[in-house]
Amino acid sequence: MAKDEKQILEDVTSSDYKYGFVTEIETEFAPKGLTEDTVRFISAKKEEPEWLLDFRLKAFRHWQEMEIPDWAHLKIPPIDFQDIIYYAAPKKKKELESIDDVDPELIDTFNKLGISLEEQKMLSGVAVDAVIDSVSVKTTFSDTLAKHGIIFMSFSEAVKTHPDLVKKYMGKAVPSGDNYFSTLNDAVFSDGSFCYIPKGVRCPVELSTYFRINAANTGQFERTLIIADEGAYVSYLEGCTAPQRDENQLHAAIVEILVMKDAEVKYSTVQNWYPGDKNGKGGIFNFVTKRGICKGDHSKISWTQVETGSAITWKYPSCVLAGDNSIGEFYSVAVTNNYQQADTGSKMIHLGKNTKSTIISKGISAGHSHNSYRGLVKVAKNASNSRNFSQCDSLLLGDKCGAHTFPYIDGQNSSSIVEHEATTSKISEEQLFYCQQRGISQDSAVGLIVNGYAKEVLRQLPMEFAVEAQKLLSISLEGSVG
């Protein structure tokens, strides 16, 4: 039995990372290392206005004085910030008019990823902004979106075409100098997506960004800014993959969401960066700052994430519930295997009256991995009648892994209720036995139980992602336990 388990585990964990290919695309690099010149180089390359360069330089100077945070339950090997290429872009020969102009190699890459830009455009009605090595290469569907007045484009394009909007909202949710990695991003961010949904518009399609690191030794620093004006609605998807490489690559992104009165933003992530091999070699260091502000009354932000990749994940999508009656939600499945480490969770800051938040976090650890939930629920003294419910469950598959829970709960209001509960256990032997008794193999039974365990979160995902997420879960886990 034990031998079988090992065999199955071996098979699964040694199975290739599906997205580990490298595409030979001509790429333009910035010189290695980080100095003020690098920052200026990136800014110049993007033909940015003066104020943005100032923003970057200010952040860079501030970053130099900061220290890398060490409070997370993570063993972060020292990162040499001078050994990273901060800007890499697929070489652009001329302005692209249609999808036909895109480098065929690039199209091929996206086909391999299962996001054929063309097909997606035709069939599923999802508008995709593809970011490869930090530069947005193609945004589909822009015509349809433009009809509704929706602005969805790469960040650098938005800086050029809608500077007033960018200037007004950038850094409002994640202020400059917020934390070590966000400040680094402030200084060297290369591109990302910008999305503005005007008043009363319900975005007819799902917006999606695909992030891909391709070139070696590069770091990816993208920045997403979503603004939903009064009464608007948008569902936003984010996916990430990277090639299989021996060295660690750095990904430090910022996502900012601003939601006005009566508006709603649903942000879903399937994070599948290269997690490193089974000995823990290589993999992406994923340090992401995600924060949304419910500025107006009756607004809502919902984060859903499926985290299966990255050697190190450090990510706490947060909601600041400033408007009265606003709602924040966080649904997460985090899977770690082999030597992966994850320290992830959510922050819910209740400021307005009658605000509600829900945190559902499911951690699954296998192999030698460590999976921590870390979260903060804060109810300020004026947030009367607020309500929070948090549930953080951990599932342990194997006796070498760890599952940890570090919730921080601060209450200052006498009419609010905060509840937190968490459990840690392994797969129930009764359930396994029950399935096996009915002729379901041990392997499928584990998959079944884990999928059932994560169901609460998976069903929050939009259709396209739900399928992918389920597949990812089964790849990451099947056979890990008996």
Next chain:
Amino acid sequence: MKMQKSQPLFQKLDQWLEESQGFFNANCQAKRAEALLKLKKLGLPDKKMEKWRNTDLSEALKFDYKLWTKEFSPAQIQNDLFQCDVHDLDAFTINLYRGRYVYQDQAIFKMENGAIIGSMAAAIEKYPELVSQHFDKYTNSENKAFDLLNTALFLDGLFIYVPKNTKLEQPIQLINAVGREENTFVQNRNLIILEEGSELTLIHCDDSYDYKRSFTNSLSEFYIGKNAKLDHYKIQNINNNSFLINSDYFYQERDSRLNTNKMILNGGLIRNEVVNTINGEGAESDILGLYLADEKQHIDNQVFVEHAVPNCRSNELFKGIVDDYAHAVFNGHILVKPDAQKTLAYQNNNNIILTDKAKINTKPFLEIYADDVKCSHGATIGQLDENSLFYIRQRGIGIDNARMLLMYAFAAEVINHIKIESLRTRIDDMVKKRLRGELSICDQCVLQCSTPEYHFEIDMAKID
């Protein structure tokens, strides 16, 4: 660090060490000096440290404290000795007054069954092997400033040794009191050793006689041997001007049983640290606490449970009611080490917050490295249930009484775990008084409660 060292307290440490060294032998003196050196290097905690981020000591440390090195004889302070005892409680009482052990004729004595009870300082002289075997073995004083401070400057404390297979029938009550002297600085060190198969009930009270300011740093180490059983009750009721740092280290061997119950009724700033190391299979522990805070009080409970071996069980339940401007902090931490399979660990913290000025920080942590375990925790911050209130009021009970009833019921879950009946009744009364706001208004003694809460005497003769 520089900030802390400039505090008046820091400058006095050397002087205090010098004053107190004379009470101890050379070996002990060296240890104390070493601890002080380490402390100076480490500095006292500040709010930037993760474990202290919600508890600000800067206010508590700024006063001009005095270390009380004089000894007391009972005759001298007869009127001051603790008078309000627990009604009907038959306990062997020991008094620590401003950090000094108060005794009639013998500082330490051996009972017929071999148990040793007495002053810590006397035990170091009289039973050096026994003490050195356990002293400072269960703390992690290397990185805890207050442990080091205690090791360096303690003057006395309680020493108990219960030999193999001995059961002490009579509970021991330790009363640690401060008062009469402004700005007293007290360092108590207790060591309780339970050998294999022994049993002990210990009631530990922290009290103050008046409203004089004091700073107490008390450290207790408990060794609970194989199959031994410890019932431990802590009742903390000090004035609002006093600061109390209290650390309890419980080290458990195979099949031992620990039951510790904290009743935190009143105090300016109270910080309790419980460290429970479960190091023998089959051991069980229950760690309970009730805290009631109002005015500007600050109550901080840190509970760390370490499961190092398989097949053990631990259970934590802390409940609190926070009123006015008070601030309550709870940080529970369960660590299950890789080999500790089949561990059952529970942790629960429930809070009722009564005003918008009050504040609660709760951090229930789980850190688990073994897969075949059942661990869970829960934490809530809420109010009295509206439906329950309505139900009670509907039956003609006024709003104030209805609230009282519900708060009392909330607290009763912890109180009901007290196994000594007389103590339970007493705590019950104190909690009721406390909830009505009567407890802190007594002038002389914050604890004037020797009379039971309700006294019904029915003369049967008159009924017929």
